[in-house]
Amino acid sequence: MQALHEILQAEAPEGWYLLLDRTQGDPLASESLAACFPEPAVTVLNDAFFVHAPEQAPLLVNLAETVDFGPEERRTWLKRGTDDIEDSLRKGGAVMVSAWLWSAQPVEQVARHLKRLFVQPHPDGRQHHLRYYDPRITRLLDQSLSGEDKNQLLGPIDHWCYPAHPTGYRHMAIDEAKGRASAVSLRAEHWEQLDWAAHYHKLLRTVAGLSELHPDTVAAQWPDFPLARQWLREAAVLPWVGTEDEAAGCVALWWLLGRDCEERYPDVAVELEQYRQDRAPTLTEWLLFAGAEFWNKPRQPPFV
Helix, strand or coil, rough: CCCHHHHHHHCCCCCEEEEEEECCCCCCHHHHHHHHCCCCHHEEEECCCHHCCHHHHEEEEHHHHHCCCHHHHHHHHHHHHHHHHHHHHCCCCCCCEEEEEEEHHHHHHHHHHHHHEEEEEEECEEHHHHHHHHHHHCCCCCCCCCCHHHHHHHHHCCCECCCECCCCCEEEEEEECCCCCCCCCCCCCHHHHHHHHHHHHHHHHHHHHHHHHHHCCCCCCCCCCHHHHHHHHHHHHCCCCHHHHHHHHHHHHHHHHHCCCHHHHHHHHHHHHHHHHHCCCCCCHHHCCCHHHCCCCCCCCCCC
């Protein structure tokens, strides 16, 4: 990716910014990093959402103002982003490296735009906090927004490179033909997709956990979001599915053993009926506790 190549080559990359999520830790708490990121290089993206935890507000780091943060250090942080996103999708938790951004505009304009993205109207009538700086959510926005809406998300930002799995980094770029616009205002159809994000990430963690436990029998690719969302919606209306965990567990079963797994495999039908009676442990835990024998079945194409 040419944009990231520039980050690694330039000694003082003018216009480049590093967006950091501090949900699970503050890089400035490290003495060495605090020296690399002096006060003039750092803008705290404050918002009312962080009023009770201001230390978790994201940071916008102007790479041109950093000290001893050259190509080798940036290479390390690029790798940290890809390592952390894989770990996040497998086990949960936030990713510190949110994105690498490039803009020709002053840092004040970039920061002002990013702050405006935080608060979004939701169809429930309330204002919701948009975690656009979480690469898992960035990926869903990238997949669901139209070209004009994506331009509004980018605003003064020309390039937005965020860590993704398994592709390493993905790149959103401004489309000058569609014109620049102010901060995006998400509509009902966007929230309809984002509201399934927690279900989807629970599904990914379940499939990843099973692949790790049973690498010889569970070797499925991770479901992509559009198909997974469709199946999660279908699972959610089943009479016995009442929670996010049950929807994710049901789709994990369909994904790994086929949507007709209860009809095809008597042991699956028996075990699942027992779960419906006991409701403990949770369905995804129950799937993780199931032994290798349970999963050692011919795998059906998941998309039929």
